[in-house]
Amino acid sequence: MRPNTRRTTLADIAQAAGVSVATVSKVVNGRVDVAPQTRARVQELLHQHHYLAPVFRHTEVMESATIEVQFRGGLKSYVAETLEGIVDSAAELGASVVLSKSSHAPHWARDLVSAGRRAVIAITSVYSSAHLNELARAGLPLVVLDPLHLPDSRVNSVGATNFAGGLAATQHLLSLGHRRVAYLGGPAMAVCNQARMHGYRAAMEAHGAQVPGAYVRPGEFTYETGLRGATALLELPEPPTAIFAGNDEIALGAIESARARGLRVPEDLSVVGFDDTSLAQMASPPLTTVRQPLREMGAAALRIALQLANGEKTESHHIELATELVVRASTAPPREPTSAREQP
Structure with missing residues (x-):
């Protein structure tokens, strides 16, 4: 099924699924009082129609922003200290942070949007063109912290000298x-x-x-x-x-x-x-x-993610913070x- 040229509504999904708008709303909002088969049918239609929940319309309210932070491998000292900078900055700016390991299951980007995420910060993770395309379709900004590979021009990144x-x-x-x-x-x-x-x-x-x-x-x-x-x-x-x-x-x-x-x-x-x-x-x-400067790098990544989530432009796609012996x-x-x- 091809995505609609206009924004898909809950009514469109309800009609296609043969259920009420209220049922679709329950699925979108993660309610548990929906039969599993009905839930699966509605979720599939949401994905097919590229439905994006109209969350956080007042993007200037920073307190409503929830940022997904993904990392690969174990939660080692490097990751922990970087996360400290992200979390401290989020607390200062009134944003929320959700931590997860990198996972690119089908429709993962749209699932994040449906869950209320406004942007993704990736710590030393690798994203293919397919992943970046899915993020772009979902309208979900990505900031890569200390990238392992040269980032795509569509990606903002933070590193060190x-x-x-x-x-x-x-x-x-x-x-x-x-x-x-x-x-x-x-x-x-x-x-x-x-x-x-x-x-x-x-x-x-x-x-x-x-x-x-x-x-x-x-x-x-x-x-x-x-x-x-x-x-x-x-x-x-x-x-x-x-x-x-x-x-x-x-x-x-x-x-x-x-x-x-x-x-x-x-x-x-x-x-x-x-x-x-x-x-x-x-x-x-x-x-x-x-x-x-791991904590400072984490804080910078969080600020950039919030800027992008609010539709603001950044001064540079990549910034580097100074190292010191x-x-x-x-x-x-x-x-x-x-x-x-x-x-x-």
């Missing part, structure tokens, strides 16, 4: 005298990972330090990647004296791998992370890391003097 962060982390290690510096990163094709790696390479090249192929190892943004990757690096004939990790979890895995080999951090191996989650301060030793106790000069051939 990942290249500058990678540059600063590597320059710090080089300034301590390290020349054998490796990079343990996340997914090879992830935009944030590529930017951090390019920052690392730029710093190494500027100092004339070599980057053997085995010194750059992609993986996932997980503790296990740090464990496996650091183990492989430390087994090389010429292992690195320092590791720049793509996030704090990878860094903690690298520290544990060093400990398992009887190496001390930072005396035998320096480690730098990325994000500055609560894990960085609780690490032993406390982790030198690049602070990514935080020096703690996991980095120190290399134990053995750097040889003359390794000097820049």
Whole structure:
């Protein structure tokens, strides 16, 4: 059935389903006093007619806005701290937040609209063109926080200065005298990972330090990647004296791998992370890391989502917040003097 050229009404759905307008209204509003077969028939017609419930017509009333926040994977420290910024900002602005794991079941976007959602914030989630088309048909704005891939021009996104962060982390290690510096990163094709790696390479090249192929190892943004990757690096004939990790979890895995080999951090191996989650301060030793302003990024994503929900234009499709190197106790000069051939 093709969508109507005019806005579909409850009366249209009721006539097509052979039920009363009151019954259709109950289905739209999630009432339970409708027979399952009738409910299924009405819901299918709602989807076929691309029906959008006329909720939140007075969009200037921010208190009525409910934002869906979706994330993929586990509820880890990175996600939790980003959510803190979203929730705090929502409370300040009088909006509501509903949290869910990414799910793209049939008609998922229209189901969100029917449930009263005004916009979607996605944390490091991946959306295909089909997903974006469904969101567009439903009239549901999307804001991607720290996108894994270059976002579609239709998508607003919030990130951080990942290249500058990678540059600063590597320059710090080089300034301590390290020349054998490796990079343990996340997914090879992830935009944030590529930017951090390019920052690392730029710093190494500027100092004339070599980057053997085995010194750059992609993986996932997980503790296990740090464990496996650091183990492989430390087994090389010429292992690195320092590791720049793509996030704090990878860094903690690298520290544990060093400990398992009887190496001390930072005396035998320096480690730098990325994000500055609560894990960085609780690490032993406390982790030198690049602070990514996670709470501020979450707050920015929430404000942009509300702007889009209210039909307002944003100044830019993508904004980046500044990163900052935080020096703690996991980095120190290399134990053995750097040889003359390794000097820049």
